[in-house]
Amino acid sequence: DGGITQSPKYLFRKEGQNVTLSCEQNLNHDAMYWYRQDPGQGLRLIYYSQIVNDFQKGDIAEGYSVSREKKESFPLTVTSAQKNPTAFYLCASSMGQTNTGELFFGEGSRLTVL
Amino acid sequence: EDKVVQSPLSLVVHEGDTVTLNCSYEVTNFRSLLWYKQEKKAPTFLFMLTSSGIEKKSGRLSSILDKKELFSILNITATQTGDSAVYLCARRSGYALNFGKGTSLLVTP
Numbered sequence: 454d455g456g457i458t459q460s461p462k463y464l465f466r467k468e469g470q471n472v473t474l475s476c477e478q479n480l481n482h483d484a485m486y487w488y489r490q491d492p493g494q495g496l497r498l499i500y501y502s503q504i505v506n507d508f509q510k511g512d513i514a515e516g517y518s519v520s521r522e523k524k525e526s527f528p529l530t531v532t533s534a535q536k537n538p539t540a541f542y543l544c545a546s547s548m549g550q551t552n553t554g555e556l557f558f559g560e561g562s563r564l565t566v567l
Numbered sequence: 568e569d570k571v572v573q574s575p576l577s578l579v580v581h582e583g584d585t586v587t588l589n590c591s592y593e594v595t596n597f598r599s600l601l602w603y604k605q606e607k608k609a610p611t612f613l614f615m616l617t618s619s620g621i622e623k624k625s626g627r628l629s630s631i632l633d634k635k636e637l638f639s640i641l642n643i644t645a646t647q648t649g650d651s652a653v654y655l656c657a658r659r660s661g662y663a664l665n666f667g668k669g670t671s672l673l674v675t676p
């Protein structure tokens with residue numbers, strides 16, 4: 454089945470540790486995205502990538518890093534510089550600018566920093 | 568300033584009621600307006616609107632866009648408990664979607 458797989462679903466980390474969230478898609482989509490969701494805040498864009506080896510900062514990129522070495526994969530690293538990393542992280546993909554806009558989402562990763 | 572504003576932020580209705588959810592958006596680089604339903608984890612796509620005045624319909628759900636007044640509404644008729652969810656509105660400009668804070672809908676039996 455085609456879709457987006459995020460792992461892990463739940464993650465606990467101590468303060469000061471970096472953590473990497475995985476996102477893999479087999480939809481052959483060009484564009485991939487990372488969003489953060491906090492209670493009462495909606496979804497906020499962290500980073501997005503239109504094509505392999507290229508990515509752009511979203512609205513809240515500070516304290517995060519990404520890579521896009523393969524079309525299928527777009528991992529997100531939450532660094533120790535992120536002041537408030539506890540949140541629900543959603544990865545998404547879309548066909549790119551030729552598509553009119555629908556994003557397909559993964560099931561999310563919930564990160565708790567102790 | 569928020570690019571997408573949804574109202575109300577939360578709503579409680581009885582089964583069978585009709586609800587209208589509102590979404591206003593910023594016009595800069597506007598390409599399309601999307602609605603998603605989020606029950607637990609992954610938001611699921613409902614509608615995408617690009618043209619003013621053309622209603623999109625799927626079962627008991629419908630949505631329409633007003634590009635002059637910069638808003639969209641999502642209507643749910645004959646609500647059921649399974650409609651309980653957070654409904655997200657998003658504006659597409661370029662590659663990214665800008666989301667509103669969502670409307671949390673609770674449908675009670």
